[in-house]
Amino acid sequence: MALFIVQLLTGLANAMFLFLVASGLSLIFGVTRIVNFAHGSFYMLAAYLASSLAAALPLGPASFYAAVVLAPLGVALLGGLIEVCLLRRIYRAPELYQVLLTFAVVLVIGDAVKFFWGTENRTGPSPPGLSGSVPILGQLFPTYDLAILLLGPLLALGLWWVLHRTRWGILIRAATSDREMVGALGVNQAWLFTGVFVLGTWLAGLAGALQMPRVALTTVMDSTVIVETFVVVVIGGMGSAFGALLGAVLIGVLQAFGILWLPREFQLAIIFILMAAVLILRPWGLLGRPETESGTAGEALRREVGGRLRPPRWVWAGILLALMVLPSLLPTFYVWVLVEILAFALFAGSLQLLVGTGGMLSFGHAAYFGLGAYGAALLMKQAALPMPVAFLLAPLVAAAAALFFGAFCVRLSGVYFAMLTLAFAQIAFAVVHQWYDFTGGDNGILGVWPAASLAAPVRYYYLALLAAVCGLSALWRVTGSPFGYTLRAARDHPRRCQAVGVNVRSHRLLAFGVAGFFAGLGGAVFAFAKGSVFPDYLSMPMSVQSLVMVLLGGIHALAGAPVGAAVYKLLDIVITKYTGYWQAVLGGILVFLVVAFPHGLVGFVQARWARMRASLG
Amino acid sequence: MVEGPLLEVRDVWKAFGGVQAVAGVSLRLPRGEVRALIGPNGAGKTTLLNLLTGQLACDGGVVLFKGDRISGLPPERIWRRGISRTFQITATFASLTVLENVQVAILSHQGRSRDLLSRTGRLAREAALDFLKRVGLQDQAEKMCATLSFGDLKRLELAIALANEPELLVLDEPTAGMAPQERLDLMALAVQIVRDRAVTVLFTEHDMDVVFAAAERIMVMHQGRVIAEGTPQSVREDPQVQAIYLGGLC
Ligand SMILES: Nc1ncnc2c1ncn2[C@@H]1O[C@H](COP(=O)(O)OP(=O)(O)OP(=O)(O)O)[C@@H](O)[C@H]1O
Numbered sequence A: 001m002a003l004f005i006v007q008l009l010t011g012l013a014n015a016m017f018l019f020l021v022a023s024g025l026s027l028i029f030g031v032t033r034i035v036n037f038a039h040g041s042f043y044m045l046a047a048y049l050a051s052s053l054a055a056a057l058p059l060g061p062a063s064f065y066a067a068v069v070l071a072p073l074g075v076a077l078l079g080g081l082i083e084v085c086l087l088r089r090i091y092r093a094p095e096l097y098q099v100l101l102t103f104a105v106v107l108v109i110g111d112a113v114k115f116f117w118g119t120e121n122r123t124g125p126s127p128p129g130l131s132g133s134v135p136i137l138g139q140l141f142p143t144y145d146l147a148i149l150l151l152g153p154l155l156a157l158g159l160w161w162v163l164h165r166t167r168w169g170i171l172i173r174a175a176t177s178d179r180e181m182v183g184a185l186g187v188n189q190a191w192l193f194t195g196v197f198v199l200g201t202w203l204a205g206l207a208g209a210l211q212m213p214r215v216a217l218t219t220v221m222d223s224t225v226i227v228e229t230f231v232v233v234v235i236g237g238m239g240s241a242f243g244a245l246l247g248a249v250l251i252g253v254l255q256a257f258g259i260l261w262l263p264r265e266f267q268l269a270i271i272f273i274l275m276a277a278v279l280i281l282r283p284w285g286l287l288g289r290p291e292t293e294s295g296t297a298g299e300a301l302r303r304e305v306g307g308r309l310r311p312p313r314w315v316w317a318g319i320l321l322a323l324m325v326l327p328s329l330l331p332t333f334y335v336w337v338l339v340e341i342l343a344f345a346l347f348a349g350s351l352q353l354l355v356g357t358g359g360m361l362s363f364g365h366a367a368y369f370g371l372g373a374y375g376a377a378l379l380m381k382q383a384a385l386p387m388p389v390a391f392l393l394a395p396l397v398a399a400a401a402a403l404f405f406g407a408f409c410v411r412l413s414g415v416y417f418a419m420l421t422l423a424f425a426q427i428a429f430a431v432v433h434q435w436y437d438f439t440g441g442d443n444g445i446l447g448v449w450p451a452a453s454l455a456a457p458v459r460y461y462y463l464a465l466l467a468a469v470c471g472l473s474a475l476w477r478v479t480g481s482p483f484g485y486t487l488r489a490a491r492d493h494p495r496r497c498q499a500v501g502v503n504v505r506s507h508r509l510l511a512f513g514v515a516g517f518f519a520g521l522g523g524a525v526f527a528f529a530k531g532s533v534f535p536d537y538l539s540m541p542m543s544v545q546s547l548v549m550v551l552l553g554g555i556h557a558l559a560g561a562p563v564g565a566a567v568y569k570l571l572d573i574v575i576t577k578y579t580g581y582w583q584a585v586l587g588g589i590l591v592f593l594v595v596a597f598p599h600g601l602v603g604f605v606q607a608r609w610a611r612m613r614a615s616l617g
Numbered sequence B: 001m002v003e004g005p006l007l008e009v010r011d012v013w014k015a016f017g018g019v020q021a022v023a024g025v026s027l028r029l030p031r032g033e034v035r036a037l038i039g040p041n042g043a044g045k046t047t048l049l050n051l052l053t054g055q056l057a058c059d060g061g062v063v064l065f066k067g068d069r070i071s072g073l074p075p076e077r078i079w080r081r082g083i084s085r086t087f088q089i090t091a092t093f094a095s096l097t098v099l100e101n102v103q104v105a106i107l108s109h110q111g112r113s114r115d116l117l118s119r120t121g122r123l124a125r126e127a128a129l130d131f132l133k134r135v136g137l138q139d140q141a142e143k144m145c146a147t148l149s150f151g152d153l154k155r156l157e158l159a160i161a162l163a164n165e166p167e168l169l170v171l172d173e174p175t176a177g178m179a180p181q182e183r184l185d186l187m188a189l190a191v192q193i194v195r196d197r198a199v200t201v202l203f204t205e206h207d208m209d210v211v212f213a214a215a216e217r218i219m220v221m222h223q224g225r226v227i228a229e230g231t232p233q234s235v236r237e238d239p240q241v242q243a244i245y246l247g248g249l250c
């Protein structure tokens, strides 16, 4: 019993932090409709900043508390700056661009933290006056957690007061439920947005600063907390601050007891299973409100640019010829680089079918890439199939998973769709990561080598080339098929498309299956190239990487995906040669792309080409 | 045996929150008739049409098409039964060309929308051009749909709606936002097309010139109910209708 109560209190203390971060994210989403991936980065930054301030301030024991107050303010200021300089430009842009821009901020802040504080884990100072423990029913409970349990509800009350009793708070709530109305009221929308962003960031910063004495500060705090926060916000209802409270308590308590009672395989997955269940049964969350039709931003990826230029045949022939000859001219290292590019080209190309042609923003495409890789590895290792058979069956594993997960996802649209794809990817990741007996857990599976007849780098390269050429041609064929056109029609105008006899959901599901298949093929190519598979292949950063490649090439440009994959990988190689801060550089590139180059490299060339041809008559 | 009505609506209801948008509407539409549905803004016309074509689900009542119940079916199934429609807010596929817009609809009608391997280019091209010719858009076939003028978009929507050779065509304000002469021309064109193939039409319209020029019978809605139905002449003389329109009907 005592253990039960202490565990409950621990869960509730954790919930207070989740609540602070999640209410901030939720407020920002409610007003600006931006899913802010950088929210967790502000949390992390505040924690590091507070630990340094606490050590540096000359106030004796009070410096700890001064740091807890100052760090969130500093971070909130930074948030405001980012909102004014970057986010303002993209409120009307398609969701993909918004997500990638906030992700760019994640990358830059992540590297900044590594630069200023190093990559070693740190422990924050202990809170003066609150560092001991108090006995509760014979069990020891940290005094600081007890203080948090008192502070949390006070902060929630304060937030309630701001939202319900101040003019500004009422505006925020009005903007959340009806954005057009606020414009009509003549409110200065820009400053309302900035204000909300600053408030939300401050809440994240406060959580980070308060967390500083409780946990080790690590450079992956940002992604851990953002993923948990998404779960909380989705469960509680996007845009609802009190939904965030409910979601936080549910998740905090569930995790606290999960550690005690659940088998390890489920501990990580449980919260995502809960999130998926909520999204399936009540997509707008427990306390959220369903979006009205005009409010769904889901169909924002409409614009298509440039002519629909198809490069002449000789260009393709030339590229193919070059790809055939190259490996005999290049050192082995670069042959493997090319293999990796080919695998990513399939990965990105399949995602493009979903995001570009289908207008379905997936945050979890790595699941299918990773399941293709694991499928290949497991079929060979556990089912003892010969390598070529495993290689050929792996895409089917991924496609089956895609059809299963997709069946739930296609019922939703817009950010809810994106969140559910993320949830499923995280479930897959958690299972692979924890199921040591079958998948090897985070040790991965080693010794996944190609059959002897294919093992020579150049031979494996030709296999990869064959897979990529067939895969990409098939994807392009699908894009130009009646199915591809129907998919685009459903993206442009789902209602109209239904009213010409198209079952939009089933078409989207089919697209999901096809995309899963080819992502899985890419995964299989990748697995045998690396000789091993790891849970990372299914992780969120991997999913984001694929989105970056698609965006880099241009989401509506047919040839965009392979170009994006190649440019991405080559940049990676070149930049890591000169600096350890590849992520920050990538972040910078992303900002540049989204703000200045939204149609990608191939899109840009296409538009230029179209203009040139027009001017030539 | 006497043929029943093509479309029969029995006592359908629809509320949005507190607003009773459609309050117990019944109607019978015989095959081949061109009927107008008029009424002031917010009368519930669009809502009623959405109930007929499955965009909205009825709170109560049934809709029968050729004697079979269609209420409760999703829009795509209703379309396959032979009811096609246009929308009040023009709805086309913005990233496709004019021709491709129609091709998509025809391919769907032919049951080929899940064909993953053919090239779309030449499929159903002649048929699509034929529909475009009927609405006078053949010269614009290769244009991006996003570059069309407003009136041409309305024509395109009509062509899309014709792609399944519907038996019943439902048009929600087919001429809204166009110049007066253009309105009459477009509606005359629509009527001529449907006459040629004995298509039944139910359309809403605010422009009374268009209504009286095209409709054989008129139905008037007000606050979710049908308050009058009959020939143009009888509706024009109906005191209740006159009261609603404050004598503004011609
Ligand atoms: N999706 C909706 N949610 C809430 N209320 C709605 C919705 N659609 C329509 N209404 C309400 O139902 C009533 C009927 O609207 P409807 O659009 O059917 O009228 P209408 O006769 O087509 O008007 P108009 O001539 O302006 O097109 C109106 O009061 C409208 O505000």
Ligand SMILES: [Mg+2]
Pocket: B045, B046, B047, B088, B172
């Ligand atoms: Mg209407």
